[in-house]
Amino acid sequence: xxxxxxxxxxxxxxxxxxxxxxxxxxxxxxxxxxxxxxxxxxxxxxxxxxxxxxxxxxxxxxxxxxxxxxxxxxxxxxxxxxxxxxxxxxxxxxxxxxxxxxxxxxxxxxxxxxxxxxxxxxxxxxxxxxxxxxxxxxx
Numbered sequence: 266x267x268x269x270x271x272x273x274x275x276x277x278x279x280x281x282x283x284x285x286x287x288x289x290x291x292x293x294x295x296x297x298x299x300x301x302x303x304x305x306x307x308x309x310x311x312x313x314x315x316x317x318x319x320x321x322x323x324x325x326x327x328x329x330x331x332x333x334x335x336x337x338x339x340x341x342x343x344x345x346x347x348x349x350x351x352x353x354x355x356x357x358x359x360x361x362x363x364x365x366x367x368x369x370x371x372x373x374x375x376x377x378x379x380x381x382x383x384x385x386x387x388x389x390x391x392x393x394x395x396x397x398x399x400x401x402x403x404x
Contacts, residue, residue: 269304269306270306270380270381270382271306271308271378271379271380271381271382272301272306272307272308272380272381272382272383272384273308273309273310273371273374273375273378273380273382273383273384273397274297274298274301274307274308274309274313274384275313275371275383275384275385275386275387275388276312276313276314276316276317276320277385277386277387278294278297278298278384278385278386278402279294279298279309279313279314279317279321279335279339280294280317280320280321280325281293281294281386281403282294282295282298283321283325283327283331283332283335284325286325290403293402293403294402297384297402307342308342308345308375308378308380309339309342309344309345309374310344310345310346310347310370310371310374310378311344311345311346311347312347312367312370312371312374313344313371313374314336314339314340314344317332317335317336318332318333318335318336321335345374345377345378347370347374350377351370351373351374351377352370352373354369354373354376354377355369355370355372355373356369357369357373358372358373358394362394364388368387368388371383371385371388372388372394372397375394375397376394376395376396376397380397381396381397381398382397382398382400383397383398383399383400384400384401384402385399385400385401386401386402386403390404
């Protein structure tokens, strides 16, 4: 039996997990996150948590205290912090893979976290960035 892969979670997955407007995606996102909690294989970055908090509060109307509780909860995943190395690697992906800088930051952080899976709705599913494969949990 193979070990569960380390999986980096993009902010859109966290956002769907609190989105009452789309019950199906909320259930799918929640199931994915529960599996990562159970296997202790979930990873993310501070960028992801910043995006989650801002969008949950500003765009989705999530109560600030509830959004803050989510950020505090995911702090236990030891989020990857941005630094010069992450940014330089993001520039590499931005140029060679022709993706946005912000998506490049996500890929770079996933690499730093030694993840082989990146759960995201924003990048093409099955696309590879080095050893990181994009998986869309909604497809």
